[in-house]
Amino acid sequence: MTAPMLLTDSQRQVLLWLALAVAGWWGVSLLAPVLLPFVVAAVLAYALRPVVAWLAARRVPQWLGAGLAIALLMLVLLAVVLIIVPVVTQQWPLLREQIPPLLERLNAWLVPLAQRHGFDIAIDVEGVRALLRRLISGHEGQLLDHVLASLRIGGSAMLAVLGNLVLMPVVAYYLLLDWDAAVTRCRALVPPPWRPAVGRFLAEADAVLGQYLRGQLLVMGALAVFYAVALALVGLKLAVPIGVFTGLAVFVPYLGFGLGLVLALLAALLQFQSLLGVLLVAAVYGAGQVIESFFLTPRLVGERIGLHPIGVIFALMAFGHLFGFVGVLIALPASAVLLVAVRRVQGLYVSSPLYRPRDAARSPEED
Structure with a gap:
C-alpha cells in the first residue's frame, strides 16, 4: 500500500483560505437582502468620511460632523426630489390638452405628403385624445385605490423598504462615528505577515x-x-x-x-x-x-x-x-x-x- 500523501503547511493554508472564502460567499449570498442596507450605509459613510475629517480639522466634534454630513446628504436628495416632483405634477396634466393639437398639426403635414407618395396614413387624433383622457384625468381615484390595495397586500415589503430607507442613514451615522476604530479592528484581522x-x-x-x-x-x-x-x-x-x-x-x-x-x-x-x-x-x-x-x-x-x-x-x-x-x-x-x-x-x-x-x-x- 502506498502511503497517504501529506499536505504541506502552505497547501493546508491555501485550502483553509479557500474554505473560508467559500463559506463567506455562501453567507453573503444567504444574507444578501439583510446586508444590502448595511452595505449601502458603508458606502455612504466612506463617501462622507472626507467631509467629517474636514470638519474635525476645524474643531467640529465628530458626533456633530457626522450628523452634519448625513443631514447635508439628505438635503441634497430632498432638493433633487423637490426639483423633479413639481415639474412632473405641473406639466403632466397639460399633456391631455396639448398633445392632440400637436398631432393635428402633424397630420396636416403628414397626410398630404403620404398621399403624394401613394400612401393613406393619418394619426387617429380622437383616439389619442380619448386615451389621454382615460390615462390622465379619469382614473386618479382608481389608481389610488390600486396603490392602497397593493400596500395592503404587500404591506410587509413596503414596511421593509421604508425601514431600510430609515436604517441606512442611521447606520451610516454610527459608522462615521466609529470609522477609525472599525478600520483598526478590520486590519487586526489580517494575518501579521500580510x-x-x-x-x-x-x-x-x-x-x-x-x-x-x-x-x-x-x-x-x-x-x-x-x-x-x-x-x-x-x-x-x-x-x-x-x-x-x-x-x-x-x-x-x-x-x-x-x-x-x-x-x-x-x-x-x-x-x-x-x-x-x-x-x-x-x-x-x-x-x-x-x-x-x-x-x-x-x-x-x-x-x-x-x-x-x-x-x-x-x-x-x-x-x-x-x-x-x-x-x-x-x-x-x-x-x-x-x-x-x-x-x-x-x-x-x-x-x-x-x-x-x-x-x-x-x-x-x-x-
Whole structure:
C-alpha cells in the first residue's frame, strides 16, 4: 500500500483560505437582502468620511460632523426630489390638452405628403385624445385605490423598504462615528505577515477612489452648468431646475440622463408646441451625452483613476453586462480598485521566475 500523501503547511493554508472564502460567499449570498442596507450605509459613510475629517480639522466634534454630513446628504436628495416632483405634477396634466393639437398639426403635414407618395396614413387624433383622457384625468381615484390595495397586500415589503430607507442613514451615522476604530479592528484581522502589503494596497485603493469621487463631482457640476445654460439658450422656461437635476442625476449612469431627457422633452412639448423646439432640446441632450461620454468622464474620472478612455467605456459595458444596472453603478469605482490589484499582480508577475528566471543571464539591453 502506498502511503497517504501529506499536505504541506502552505497547501493546508491555501485550502483553509479557500474554505473560508467559500463559506463567506455562501453567507453573503444567504444574507444578501439583510446586508444590502448595511452595505449601502458603508458606502455612504466612506463617501462622507472626507467631509467629517474636514470638519474635525476645524474643531467640529465628530458626533456633530457626522450628523452634519448625513443631514447635508439628505438635503441634497430632498432638493433633487423637490426639483423633479413639481415639474412632473405641473406639466403632466397639460399633456391631455396639448398633445392632440400637436398631432393635428402633424397630420396636416403628414397626410398630404403620404398621399403624394401613394400612401393613406393619418394619426387617429380622437383616439389619442380619448386615451389621454382615460390615462390622465379619469382614473386618479382608481389608481389610488390600486396603490392602497397593493400596500395592503404587500404591506410587509413596503414596511421593509421604508425601514431600510430609515436604517441606512442611521447606520451610516454610527459608522462615521466609529470609522477609525472599525478600520483598526478590520486590519487586526489580517494575518501579521500580510499587513504591510494589505495596508499599502488599501491605501492606494483609497487614494484612487478619492480621485474617482472628486472627478465624478466635477463631471456632475460641469454637466449641471452645461444643461442649465444650453436649455436656457434654447428658450426652455424650466431650464435651471431640469438642467441642474440632469447634471446631478448623471451620478446614476443612463438612468439620470434618461429621466432628465424625459422631463426636458415633456417641458419642451408643452411650452413650444412645435417639433422644432422639441428637436432643439433633444439636440442639447445629445450633445451633453457626447460630451459626458467621450470627454468629461474619460478625462475627469478615467484619467484621475488611471483608466484610459477606452477602459472607461469597456468597464461600463462589461460591468453592465455582468451585473445589470447595479454593475453600471459600481463599474468605475470597482474598476479603480481592480486597477490597483492589477498593478500589484503585474509587479509580482514581472518579478517572478515565470517572467524572468533567476538563473537567466542578463541581456545586453539590460546592462
